[in-house]
Amino acid sequence: MVAGPTSAGPGKDRLRLWIRLLRASRTIEAELRERLKKEFDTTLPRFDVMAALYRSPEGMLMSDLSRFLLVSNGNVTGIVDRLVSEGLVMRARRNGDRRTSMVRLTEQGSKSFAAIAAAHENWVGELLGNVSEDEARQLTGMLKSFRSNWEGRE
Amino acid sequence: MVAGPTSAGPGKDRLRLWIRLLRASRTIEAELRERLKKEFDTTLPRFDVMAALYRSPEGMLMSDLSRFLLVSNGNVTGIVDRLVSEGLVMRARRNGDRRTSMVRLTEQGSKSFAAIAAAHENWVGELLGNVSEDEARQLTGMLKSFRSNWEGRE
DNA sequence: TTATAAAACTTTAAGCTTGAAATAATGGCC
DNA sequence: GGCCATTATTTCAAGCTTAAAGTTTTATAA
Numbered sequence: 022m023v024a025g026p027t028s029a030g031p032g033k034d035r036l037r038l039w040i041r042l043l044r045a046s047r048t049i050e051a052e053l054r055e056r057l058k059k060e061f062d063t064t065l066p067r068f069d070v071m072a073a074l075y076r077s078p079e080g081m082l083m084s085d086l087s088r089f090l091l092v093s094n095g096n097v098t099g100i101v102d103r104l105v106s107e108g109l110v111m112r113a114r115r116n117g118d119r120r121t122s123m124v125r126l127t128e129q130g131s132k133s134f135a136a137i138a139a140a141h142e143n144w145v146g147e148l149l150g151n152v153s154e155d156e157a158r159q160l161t162g163m164l165k166s167f168r169s170n171w172e173g174r175e
Numbered sequence: 176m177v178a179g180p181t182s183a184g185p186g187k188d189r190l191r192l193w194i195r196l197l198r199a200s201r202t203i204e205a206e207l208r209e210r211l212k213k214e215f216d217t218t219l220p221r222f223d224v225m226a227a228l229y230r231s232p233e234g235m236l237m238s239d240l241s242r243f244l245l246v247s248n249g250n251v252t253g254i255v256d257r258l259v260s261e262g263l264v265m266r267a268r269r270n271g272d273r274r275t276s277m278v279r280l281t282e283q284g285s286k287s288f289a290a291i292a293a294a295h296e297n298w299v300g301e302l303l304g305n306v307s308e309d310e311a312r313q314l315t316g317m318l319k320s321f322r323s324n325w326e327g328r329e
Numbered sequence: 330t331t332a333t334a335a336a337a338c339t340t341t342a343a344g345c346t347t348g349a350a351a352t353a354a355t356g357g358c359c
Numbered sequence: 360g361g362c363c364a365t366t367a368t369t370t371c372a373a374g375c376t377t378a379a380a381g382t383t384t385t386a387t388a389a
Binding site (some may be wrong): 032033034035036037038039041042043044045046047048049050051091142143145146148149152154156157158160161163164165 | 186187188189190191192193195196197198199200201202203204205245296297299300302303306308310311312314315317318319
């Protein structure tokens with residue numbers, strides 16, 4: 022979805038907006054992915070999972086992770102598997118329900134993430150450098166405002 | 176990159192903006208992907224390639240496609256291979272340079288794309304329904320304005 | 330010329346991603 | 360208790376994606 026509208030007409034402005042939105046996020050995403058790889062030998066999906074877990078020290082269910090990250094269940098399984106094998110994440114069995122397990126960062130994972138997150142924030146600040154903090158707040162508000170349109174869809 | 180900032184401080188507003196941008200585009204992208212699959216049995220990457228080719232009836236080089244779509248060379252090879260095997264796209268040998276070939280839509284591909292693109296535009300109009308055309312133009316302008324920051328970075 | 334570098338692609342290995350099917354455990358309900 | 364739907368997760372096949380290595384062709388230039 023990176024190409025432009027193929028003709029003129031009503032509704033084209035929204036299509037243009039969508040295309041710009043997509044190009045912007047893809048460009049930034051590609052740059053962040055590359056830096057995560059080069060500087061920390063990790064990936065964006067791993068970073069995403071660790072970021073989610075960092076916010077929930079008590080842990081998260083696989084389905085929580087999947088819902089929060091907007092990706093499929095099976096996807097999360099694979100990423101968590103790899104993080105576990107790297108010692109950054111652990112699955113804790115639960116007494117109540119043997120179908121589920123709480124996933125949380127190990128101590129090593131938590132330390133590791135804190136370092137990456139700091140760099141990550143600086144990168145984003147740099148990549149969005151010519152958006153003033155005011156503009157950033159304004160844009161964020163606009164994005165928030167039209168979020169309601171698809172909220173709860175997925 | 177879907178999680179929120181892990182603490183407060185300067186630069187946080189840009190991080191919040193980035194996270195909202197990413198969530199917005201991922202949500203819309205997921206919805207479009209699902210509809211492309213259900214309604215037309217195709218995928219977003221295929222649609223992207225076809226959209227690019229539709230704009231260039233004379234054809235595009237693989238490297239043009241790759242640059243335009245912001246994806247790697249090898250990636251485009253695979254997608255075009257599949258589109259060729261489906262009869263939607265063709266590689267035309269060139270006399271001048273035997274390393275390259277012009278990739279373009281077949282007649283079937285062109286017809287097929289036109290139908291999908293019409294639906295696609297309606298979907299985007301619907302998903303961004305509560306952004307007025309005015310707001311859309313305004314947001315588009317803002318996104319364009321801070322594009323210069325990473326322009327040409329790739 | 331004829332090496333040698335550069336350009337355009339393709340191939341490969343590893344990982345990400347989805348949707349669908351399979352497993353396993355739980356929670357009603359008779 | 361025993362059946363049955365539901366829930367939570369994993370597995371699977373197919374396709375997407377990248378970076379890096381490999382191939383073929385073209386351009387440079389000594």
